[in-house]
Amino acid sequence: MPVAPVPQRVAVVTGGSSGIGAAIARRLAPAGWHCVLLARGEERLRAVADEIGGEYELCDVSDRGSVERAAETVFARHPRIGLLVCSAGIPGRRSFLRADPEVIEQVVETNYLGSVWAVRAFLPGLEAGAPSHVVTIVSVAGLVAFPPSGPYSAAKHAQLAFSRAITAELRPRDIHVHTVSPGFVETEGFPQAGFLEMPVLGRLVARPDKIARHVERVVDRNRRETVVPAWYRIAPLAQALVPGLVHRAVSRARYRRARSDAL
Numbered sequence: 195m196p197v198a199p200v201p202q203r204v205a206v207v208t209g210g211s212s213g214i215g216a217a218i219a220r221r222l223a224p225a226g227w228h229c230v231l232l233a234r235g236e237e238r239l240r241a242v243a244d245e246i247g248g249e250y251e252l253c254d255v256s257d258r259g260s261v262e263r264a265a266e267t268v269f270a271r272h273p274r275i276g277l278l279v280c281s282a283g284i285p286g287r288r289s290f291l292r293a294d295p296e297v298i299e300q301v302v303e304t305n306y307l308g309s310v311w312a313v314r315a316f317l318p319g320l321e322a323g324a325p326s327h328v329v330t331i332v333s334v335a336g337l338v339a340f341p342p343s344g345p346y347s348a349a350k351h352a353q354l355a356f357s358r359a360i361t362a363e364l365r366p367r368d369i370h371v372h373t374v375s376p377g378f379v380e381t382e383g384f385p386q387a388g389f390l391e392m393p394v395l396g397r398l399v400a401r402p403d404k405i406a407r408h409v410e411r412v413v414d415r416n417r418r419e420t421v422v423p424a425w426y427r428i429a430p431l432a433q434a435l436v437p438g439l440v441h442r443a444v445s446r447a448r449y450r451r452a453r454s455d456a457l
């Protein structure tokens with residue numbers, strides 16, 4: 195008797211063309227997920243989609259209309275979505291004092307609102323595919339704040355607050371939200387060369403596939419909020435309990451750096 199093929203579950207990965215998002219897609223595909231990758235640049239999208247036997251849609255997550263159009267196109271082919279990964283993001287290491295206002299807007303619109311528009315637009319598919327999952331890739335910068343990454347850190351704090359709030363809000367709809375905050379990860383958009391040059395600090399830098407393995411585990415085990423590596427949890431505790439000490443340490447380090455830069 196012919197056996198009907200088991201339908202593949204569909205995962206949508208924003209930022210799936212590079213770094214952490216691409217590593218997650220590469221891990222999901224062999225585990226039986228059919229991945230639809232979203233990003234702005236077609237060349238990298240097509241390369242990853244071809245490699246994993248997935249699909250892609252051009253989409254700018256900072257533009258609500260673009261995300262809504264991408265979701266409609268995806269729903270026409272896949273009305274049920276089992277997993278949405280929000281990994282699209284851009285760096286913002288320039289100080290608030292030096293960054294162009296347009297760059298600050300782009301950092302907030304991509305890193306924070308990008309997740310809001312993606313969850314909002316893909317909600318009907320996630321409900322149709324329930325029990326389903328949302329993974330938000332936040333950052334340790336969403337747990338602690340120090341210069342020069344003020345606008346990036348603020349956007350990640352906002353993304354974290356959004357992710358925490360929807361965890362409770364979407365639970366009754368059988369949609370499970372997993373907030374993942376990585377530390378330093380070596381990727382094209384976030385080259386951690388400064389750290390990698392220093393052998394001791396280089397150990398702080400993870401590879402994207404480590405985050406992808408972690409994401410697979412948190413979805414399997416239904417973990418709500420995690421930090422990779424876990425010991426980074428100390429940082430927000432220190433900032434909350436002894437803020438004066440942390441500010442003094444950061445200011446001293448910056449003063450020393452400014453002095454050595456001037457030499």
Ligand SMILES: NC(=O)c1ccc[n+]([C@@H]2O[C@H](COP(=O)([O-])OP(=O)(O)OC[C@H]3O[C@@H](n4cnc5c(N)ncnc54)[C@H](OP(=O)(O)O)[C@@H]3O)[C@@H](O)[C@H]2O)c1
Pocket residue numbers: 208209210211212213214215232233234235236238253254255256280281282283284304305331332333334375376377378379380381382383384
């Ligand atoms: N690497 C780290 O150290 C680190 C640490 C903690 C958290 N994170 C977070 O991890 C996420 C992924 O970063 P990554 O390190 O993997 O960087 P990456 O290698 O530069 O990848 C970023 C991805 O996001 C896409 N993207 C950027 N802006 C977009 C937009 N407006 N609309 C749609 N897609 C957009 C990029 O493709 P296009 O440019 O073609 O659109 C690319 O696919 C980000 O949210 C970042 O904040 C990174």
